[in-house]
Amino acid sequence: MVGRGVFGMIELVQVSKTFNAGQPNEYTAVREVSFSIEPGRVTALRGPSGSGKTTLLGLIGGLTRPSSGRVRLDGRDISALPERFLTELRRATFGFVFQQFQLIRGLSVLENVMLPATPTGRPYTEVRARALQLLADFDLAGRAEAKAQWLSGGEAQRVAIARALINDPKVILADEPTAHLDSVLSRQILAIFADLRAQGRSVILSSHDPLVFEFGLVERVVEIRDGQVTA
Amino acid sequence: MSFLHNAWLERQRGLIDFSVANLGRRRGRNFGLFLAYSLLVFLLASVVLYGDALRREARLLLADAPELVVQRLTAGRHDLLPAEWLDKVTGLRGVRAAEGRLWGYHYDPAAQANSTLLVPNDAPPAPGQVEIGAALARASGLAAGDVLSLRSFDGKPFAFNISRVFEAESELVSADLMRVSATDFRAFFGIEPGRYTDLALSVSNPREVRKVAEKVLDRLPGARVVAREEMRRTYEAAFNWRQGVLLTFLSTILLAFALLAWDKASGLSAEERREIGILKAVGWDTGDVLRMKLWEGALLSVAAFLTGYVLAWLHVFYADAPLFTAVLKGWSVLYPHFSLSPQIDVAQIATLFFLTVLPYVAATIAPVWHAATLDPDAVMRE
Numbered sequence: 160m161v162g163r164g165v166f167g168m169i170e171l172v173q174v175s176k177t178f179n180a181g182q183p184n185e186y187t188a189v190r191e192v193s194f195s196i197e198p199g200r201v202t203a204l205r206g207p208s209g210s211g212k213t214t215l216l217g218l219i220g221g222l223t224r225p226s227s228g229r230v231r232l233d234g235r236d237i238s239a240l241p242e243r244f245l246t247e248l249r250r251a252t253f254g255f256v257f258q259q260f261q262l263i264r265g266l267s268v269l270e271n272v273m274l275p276a277t278p279t280g281r282p283y284t285e286v287r288a289r290a291l292q293l294l295a296d297f298d299l300a301g302r303a304e305a306k307a308q309w310l311s312g313g314e315a316q317r318v319a320i321a322r323a324l325i326n327d328p329k330v331i332l333a334d335e336p337t338a339h340l341d342s343v344l345s346r347q348i349l350a351i352f353a354d355l356r357a358q359g360r361s362v363i364l365s366s367h368d369p370l371v372f373e374f375g376l377v378e379r380v381v382e383i384r385d386g387q388v389t390a
Numbered sequence: 391m392s393f394l395h396n397a398w399l400e401r402q403r404g405l406i407d408f409s410v411a412n413l414g415r416r417r418g419r420n421f422g423l424f425l426a427y428s429l430l431v432f433l434l435a436s437v438v439l440y441g442d443a444l445r446r447e448a449r450l451l452l453a454d455a456p457e458l459v460v461q462r463l464t465a466g467r468h469d470l471l472p473a474e475w476l477d478k479v480t481g482l483r484g485v486r487a488a489e490g491r492l493w494g495y496h497y498d499p500a501a502q503a504n505s506t507l508l509v510p511n512d513a514p515p516a517p518g519q520v521e522i523g524a525a526l527a528r529a530s531g532l533a534a535g536d537v538l539s540l541r542s543f544d545g546k547p548f549a550f551n552i553s554r555v556f557e558a559e560s561e562l563v564s565a566d567l568m569r570v571s572a573t574d575f576r577a578f579f580g581i582e583p584g585r586y587t588d589l590a591l592s593v594s595n596p597r598e599v600r601k602v603a604e605k606v607l608d609r610l611p612g613a614r615v616v617a618r619e620e621m622r623r624t625y626e627a628a629f630n631w632r633q634g635v636l637l638t639f640l641s642t643i644l645l646a647f648a649l650l651a652w653d654k655a656s657g658l659s660a661e662e663r664r665e666i667g668i669l670k671a672v673g674w675d676t677g678d679v680l681r682m683k684l685w686e687g688a689l690l691s692v693a694a695f696l697t698g699y700v701l702a703w704l705h706v707f708y709a710d711a712p713l714f715t716a717v718l719k720g721w722s723v724l725y726p727h728f729s730l731s732p733q734i735d736v737a738q739i740a741t742l743f744f745l746t747v748l749p750y751v752a753a754t755i756a757p758v759w760h761a762a763t764l765d766p767d768a769v770m771r772e
Contacts, residue, residue, distance in 0.1 A: 214767070222671055223767035243675055250673030261668045264661075265415030270408070275672040277404035280397030286404075322672065 166233060167198030167252070167329040167361045169219055174228035174238075176214050188214040190386045191228065196363060198329070201356050201376050204365040206383035212365035213258070213334050215383065219363060220253040220332045221245050250275060254323030256333035260315040262307035262322075268294065269303040272322045279326065286325065293321040297351065313344035320351055331355055333364040337371055349374045402685075405678070409685040424694050430647045431698025431746050432705070433640055438738060439706040440714055441633035443730040448625040452618055456590035457599050459616045460606055470585040471613075478609050479591060484602040486594045490586035492575045496540060496568075503529075505566045509575045517571045520550035525565035527555045538568075543580040550574070636714060648749070658757050666758065670766030679762040680755060687754035691747045699739065707732040 176189040189211045196202050196219070204212040217223045218230055221237055230238045237248060254275075262271045272290040294303055297317040302310065310318060316336065323331055333352070337345035345368070352362050353376050364371070371377065382390035413420050460479065462471035473490060480488045492509040505526065515521050520538055532538060534552050542548040550570065558567070576583060593602050603615040658666075666679055674682075705711055707730055 217767035223765045243677070246670075246673060246675035255671055257671070261664075261671070263665055263668060266411055270411055273404075274408070274669065275674075277408060278401060278674050278678040280399075280401040280404075282396070282400055283403060283407075326673065 168195065168231075168233050169198075169330070169361075169363075170195040170229075170231040170234075171215075171218070172229040172231065174218055174225045174230060176211075176218060176223065177226045180226065188386050189218065189225075192386070192388050193228075194381055194388055196361065196379075198361050199356075199359055200378045201352065201362040201364070202379045202381065203371065203377040204363070204381050204383055205367060205372070206365075207367055210383045211386040212367075212383050214386075216332050216334050216363065216365050220255060220330075221249045222255075246278075250279065250326055252329055254320075254326065254328040254331045256316070256319045256323050256331065256336055258335040258338055260319045260339075262310070262315055262318060264306070264308045266307055267304050268299065268307060268310070268318050271307050271318060272325055274325075275322060276325050290321065290325055293324055294318075297321055312339050313347065316340060316344070316348055317351070320348070324355075328360070330361040330363065333362065335366055335368070336364055337366065337368045342370060345370050346374065349376050352376060402681075405682045405685050406689075409682055409689055412682075412686055413690060420690060424690060424697075426647055427691060427694035427746075427750070428698040428701070430643060431695050431742065432702045433643060434746065435699045435702035435742055436705050436711060436714060437633060437636045437640060438742060439702055440711050440730070441629055442735065442738060443706060443733065444629050445626065446733065447730065448622070448629070452622050452625070455618045455621065457593040457596065457618050458591040458603055458606070459618075460589040460591060460610065461614045461616065462588075462610075462612055463614045464612070468588075468614075470581060470587060471589065473584040473586065475610055475613070476586070476589055479589060479606055482602065482605050482609070484593055484595065484598045484605070486592045488589055488591045491588050491590050492572055492581070493587050494575075494579055496578075498540065503566070505568055507568050507570055507575060507578070509572045510569050514571050515553055515569055517573045518549075518551055519553040519571070520574075521554040521556055521569040522552055523565055523567040524555050524557045526567065527552075529565070540578070542578045548574075548578050658761055663761050666761045667764070667766055670762065670764075676759070676762045680759060683754055683758040684751060687751040688747075691750045695743060695747055699742065703732070703734075706730060 172193050174189060174192045175187065177185060177187045179185050192211075192215065204215055206212050214223070218225055218238075221230070221240075225238050228238070229236050232248070232252065237245060240248065262268075263274070266274075269287070269290055272293060273286050276286040276289075291300070291303060294300055297320065299314060299317055299321070302314060302318075307315070307318070316339070320331075320333075323333075331352070336348055336352070340348060349371065352364070356362055356376070364377075366372075372380070380390075381388055460471070460475065462469045462475070471490075476488060476490045479485060482488075489511050491511070494507055495504050496507055497504050522532065522538070527533060532552055532555075534555050536552045538550045538552055540548050540550070550568075556569075570578070575581070591602070591606070593599050599617050599619070603617060606615050607613060669679055669682075670676075705713070710730075
């Protein structure tokens with residue numbers, strides 16, 4: 160699966176992110192944040208709602224560019240990469256698990272899981288086999304043909320994780336992964352993250368759910384408040 | 391190289407799979423669009439196919455026509471001309487050959503159709519015999535060996551033995567033509583010997599047609615000279631005008647469709663924007679999203695185009711275009727029934743394709759491009 164070692168070192172240097180710059184509704188979500196995340200570990204961004212955790216995850220994963228500052232992956236500045244290269248990097252390196260699951264309604268579970276592999280040009284049969292394997296790993300083998308909107312919260316979250324893993328990324332980014340789940344399902348999901356960690360992947364998650372921190376999975380906590388790192 | 395090639399193919403396959411799944415997800419909307427689109431292509435293609443087919447028939451008709459036709463006018467009306475006229479033009483400089491022609495129309499009340507009786511100058515049938523066009527034979531249920539009985543000019547029955555059924559490249563010709571001998575023609579219509587319907591002149595040098603026509607008029611002051619080129623232009627003008635009338639009418643439908651397509655294709659719902667955001671967030675770049683939407687638009691519009699075009703083709707060449715016949719044929723409704731010869735014109739298909747498919751695909755792409763260039767992190771901030 161994923162090779163262990165130093166791949167996936169992430170550094171943020173004086174990163175700020177301002178939305179709607181120059182508009183009356185200008186809003187700075189992240190202010191001059193600097194920290195680094197070591198590969199192969201589980202790191203949590205902890206802070207109250209609106210503290211800038213989600214924006215930071217987006218900046219780390221190359222979903223958005225910083226207004227100022229640098230984001231580096233294994234020493235390489237990714238914040239200035241042209242869209243195509245940034246997308247390729249994102250596709251190969253990061254797997255995203257969104258807070259609202261963000262599955263596409265009307266498509267089957269299998270189709271949703273295979274989506275991130277479409278632009279890679281990998282053979283269909285290979286991608287399909289991998290998707291089915293991931294679904295089996297997450298106890299969803301029988302749900303492959305089910306439409307995304309038919310799933311329960313726990314199933315949707317596991318499908319979202321399977322989708323994040325289809326391109327075999329080194330880093331998993333999960334935004335409030337337990338926000339919509341009860342305690343039992345939350346523990347199941349955290350156990351899956353523990354497995355991913357055991358496979359040598361980095362897991363970076365944002366959360367303010369005490370259960371996440373009590374689970375014993377998180378190795379490092381970055382405290383965020385008002386867009387700044389406090390600890 | 392081969393890996394790259396395969397990767398490209400696999401990628402297109404993935405995009406097509408997703409496009410098909412996408413079309414299926416919004417079945418009602420896309421099916422409505424498909425129907426409206428097919429109807430538009432059907433109407434447009436029907437008019438174009440019909441007009442072109444009629445023009446083609448006219449061209450075939452005129453291909454064998456003489457360069458110049460000399461008619462006699464009496465009080466402004468076409469009249470039979472005396473045989474001396476033939477002698478007067480035969481020796482004219484520039485005239486390669488001249489011949490007197492005998493032809494006329496006959497209305498058959500039983501069949502409720504006009505037919506053309508003609509005396510061929512080459513190998514006319516023997517007296518008492520007639521050769522009829524294949525389409526006419528089909529329509530009237532006649533075959534070689536049958537007897538064809540018509541009423542002559544004085545109301546008496548006139549029987550012909552059908553000696554042959556002939557094929558012609560244009561059904562317009564074979565649908566109404568009967569070839570008879572000069573003797574029978576004169577007896578049937580009551581035309582005395584030494585009179586012709588008109589004269590056909592062939593001209594040695596095509597560039598001298600106008601000059602020869604002037605010479606003919608000098609010699610025959612009561613004549614009217616019609617050049618083949620003029621006949622061609624008249625046909626063209628008549629068909630173009632009729633096609634123009636229909637296209638004007640269709641333009642309102644075209645406009646209505648354009649509005650519908652623009653509305654359906656260009657308006658991205660919040661759901662679609664969200665999905666584009668998801669695709670970008672999971673690793674699709676702007677180009678991938680555009681390609682997928684391009685496939686989606688192309689699949690829908692090409693399917694609708696093919697459906698509409700094939701239906702139009704069947705409508706024009708097999709159902710005889712019931713929607714347009716009255717306007718486009720235009721001439722006498724007494725004209726015998728005929729079918730247009732089926733044909734396929736690649737340039738014409740290409741023109742229709744570009745007129746209907748490209749604008750739709752463009753209308754689809756513009757708003758998607760806008761949505762696809764946005765940062766994908768909007769998905770995370772929902």
